[in-house]
Amino acid sequence: MSNLPWIIKYRPKSLNDVENQDDVKNSVKEWIESWLKGKAENRAILLYGPPGSGKTTIAIAVANDYKLELMEMNASDNRNITAIKNIAEKAALSGSLFGIRGKLIFLDEVDGINVKQDSGAIPAILELIQKSKYPIIMAANNPWDPSLRDLRNATKMIEVKKLGKYALKRILSKICNSEKIQCEDEALGDIIDISEGDARYAINLLQSVAEGYKKVTETTVSEIAKRKERELDSFETVRNVFWAKYVWQAKNAVSNSQVDYDLLIKWFSENIPIQYDNLEDIWRAYDALSRASIFLNRAKTSGWDLLSYTFDLMGPGVAMAETEKFKQGWKPKWKKYQFPQVIQMLYKSKENRDLKNSILEKIGKKIHTSSDKILNDVFPYFIQYSKIKEVSKNLELTPKEQEYLSTISGETSSEETQTKYTQKYSQKKTYRRYSSSKKKT
Ligand SMILES: Nc1ncnc2c1ncn2[C@@H]1O[C@H](COP(=O)(O)OP(=O)(O)OP(=O)(O)O)[C@@H](O)[C@H]1O
Numbered sequence: 514m515s516n517l518p519w520i521i522k523y524r525p526k527s528l529n530d531v532e533n534q535d536d537v538k539n540s541v542k543e544w545i546e547s548w549l550k551g552k553a554e555n556r557a558i559l560l561y562g563p564p565g566s567g568k569t570t571i572a573i574a575v576a577n578d579y580k581l582e583l584m585e586m587n588a589s590d591n592r593n594i595t596a597i598k599n600i601a602e603k604a605a606l607s608g609s610l611f612g613i614r615g616k617l618i619f620l621d622e623v624d625g626i627n628v629k630q631d632s633g634a635i636p637a638i639l640e641l642i643q644k645s646k647y648p649i650i651m652a653a654n655n656p657w658d659p660s661l662r663d664l665r666n667a668t669k670m671i672e673v674k675k676l677g678k679y680a681l682k683r684i685l686s687k688i689c690n691s692e693k694i695q696c697e698d699e700a701l702g703d704i705i706d707i708s709e710g711d712a713r714y715a716i717n718l719l720q721s722v723a724e725g726y727k728k729v730t731e732t733t734v735s736e737i738a739k740r741k742e743r744e745l746d747s748f749e750t751v752r753n754v755f756w757a758k759y760v761w762q763a764k765n766a767v768s769n770s771q772v773d774y775d776l777l778i779k780w781f782s783e784n785i786p787i788q789y790d791n792l793e794d795i796w797r798a799y800d801a802l803s804r805a806s807i808f809l810n811r812a813k814t815s816g817w818d819l820l821s822y823t824f825d826l827m828g829p830g831v832a833m834a835e836t837e838k839f840k841q842g843w844k845p846k847w848k849k850y851q852f853p854q855v856i857q858m859l860y861k862s863k864e865n866r867d868l869k870n871s872i873l874e875k876i877g878k879k880i881h882t883s884s885d886k887i888l889n890d891v892f893p894y895f896i897q898y899s900k901i902k903e904v905s906k907n908l909e910l911t912p913k914e915q916e917y918l919s920t921i922s923g924e925t926s927s928e929e930t931q932t933k934y935t936q937k938y939s940q941k942k943t944y945r946r947y948s949s950s951k952k953k954t
Contacts, residue, residue, distance in 0.1 A: 521844055568673050682702075781798075
């Protein structure tokens, strides 16, 4: 349970728990009750409104309240068209027989249907609406595309407005209480402002701050919000891919990402073993990622049209590596993602290089010699024989430079230092041999 994303853990089970949206709840209740009595004017309803306003939540709550089995499907995934046709066939035949639990069909994201690619999708849904003996709820963010005209005409349209500040505050405060986390009022206010009425975004942000910092304060929220451009986008891309249930979701996540492609590969590489537990899933995900990397390199040299293969492999390839995803009842697992270690190491080594150069410069100034000469002729002996405390004062070394010196010298016995140096030196030689042999070939 603790691994569940909060948007799932705290999704209202009943319409009574859905915050605000009273008009929507009343219209939906009225419609479903008339449906169940066989008196509905409209065979389907279309809930439309901005992301995270509660459309899916309302559909799930209706199914729970009226004890209907929810058949949820994403309309914009073209693999589902055949499934929709099958449901249309079955739904036409079965009907709600006495004693058999009724069903509620939920078609999400009907505005994501690519009419050019899936010309059969809208007719299949229209047929489903006509034939179905079960009620149908559809959801869309933007239902006003001309291609959706027939769907609009075949349904009762219900607008779901974005959530107001008070409703969001109640949702977030309840979560803070249940999770027993310290949440400052002002910090919740900031999360609400940033989220602009999107409950999913607000809850995800709250979870990121709470898991990252334990306390939800104005400072910790602004830390995460400040990093949004730089880091959260990587976190979000990775999360959206791992949580994608459909191929198109995973592909959208990578193709809309602001993160540099090479960097994104490193993010996935770091987090695949964190997200997936099954060894075979991990193997499949790395296999796809390594191919994504090959295509990225080819795209750089042979032409950027190859980039779409990188997207396919890095997004859907990694996302669909998890076999559990294809089973009934799969839910995404919340994992705490990690910044790529390899980049941290690069930062660290750059920082170390800068420290070393500045020490070389300081020694050079004292003995009037170039940094290059110091590096080759003086530095090895300097580390081995000098007393860091003494030279630090003389050279006016900063605390970081002193720390660097003591780390590389290890403040060890000269014998140990010498062994270290010999090893380092022979590594350097090996590297030189390797690079010169590479040049020759
Ligand atoms: N009115 C609400 N009351 C309580 N929680 C809500 C409400 N609306 C949304 N939420 C929370 O926000 C999460 C996201 O909402 P939901 O998935 O229903 O949005 P949506 O409108 O279907 O979004 P999208 O258009 O992106 O599919 C839910 O899991 C739920 O936890």
